[in-house]
Amino acid sequence: MSPARLVLLSTVAMLFALVCENLGAQALTPRVPSTGPRPIQTITLRDGTEVNLKFAQKLTSQGAVVDQPVELVLSDDVKVLDYIVIKRGARVLGTVIAGKETEKKRLESKTLAIRVDFLHAGEYKIGLRGEKVAEGKRNKDAMVAGTILLGIPGLIATSGKHFVIPEGTPLKAYVDQDIELPVLSN
């Protein structure tokens, strides 16, 4: 085969690969909701800005173990001067700081508290600070069910309060340090 033909063939192959790449990229685009046009300006989200969160999971003093990650979610858009910088629904992670020391312990913890760690929005990981301590809420349903099952009224009451933080419970956290974020479309 002549060198000219070889060059021609390899160029055609390269173009074919380029076309396939584009087609493949189109077919493989994940189903992510469109966020509108690319941000054109950035704005600083200041340290101490309040953010509204809610629990994305249930947490109980029976199940929560110290250092266990906790799932939360941003419940309202975060705005700076009326510009949205983080949209609601962004994932937030926290950590159990007061709960059972190990998973093996059968007795539930007498306290239950979590610390909010960071908010994950796109490529940004925004440090947050804030804590939530369960407000001694006794789970009456669990107590009644337990009493009926065991047939010994009052047994559950002796095991201490059963702390429950239901999914959807709101809490507030604060931005831990200044961060430059792109302005998002409304």
Add this chain to the structure above:
Amino acid sequence: MPISAPLQMRRLLPYSCLLFAVHFFSLAGAFAQSPNGSYIAAFRTPKHVTISKPEVFHDAVEEVARYLENKNVDLVSDPLRSRIETQDAISIDSLLKIARDAGASYLLYIVADRPMAQWLKVTVQCYDLDQKMLWQASAGYTGALDVNSKKALPEIMKKLEKELAPRFNHPGLMLKKAPAAPSPAAEGRP
């Protein structure tokens, strides 16, 4: 000194091959980022918490995950945390948001239960991102004459493997795309 046209082309040939190789591998890379990954989360039922041990739960989840990995199922790992293995319920809605955030297209929800008549029961439920349950597979072990649950997990895995095997390369258990074999051009041979 003037260079003849065929000679010029011959000199250009290695560059052309190199360009082709670069595009070939970028193409392979695009396909490696499969959009069909599954995110694993596991839940331990209150009955299991009351009667069994946490190790039994974690071992069961680990065993199912290992089996799927060995079978080359496209599993998506969470870049933000370790695998969710919890006894405090997380709603399917929340789990699906987490799965989507991690870049997965399916959720594999593993439930470890301890029914009264069984040592262990493991259920694998598959959801798509629209909250629709696509399928579920479950297996339990009764072992009436056993004194402990030692045999439960191996027996359950045998049953589960039979149920899961036909679902490979179907929604929820899509297999990873095989990496492309290196071409001679990539090895530096023009």
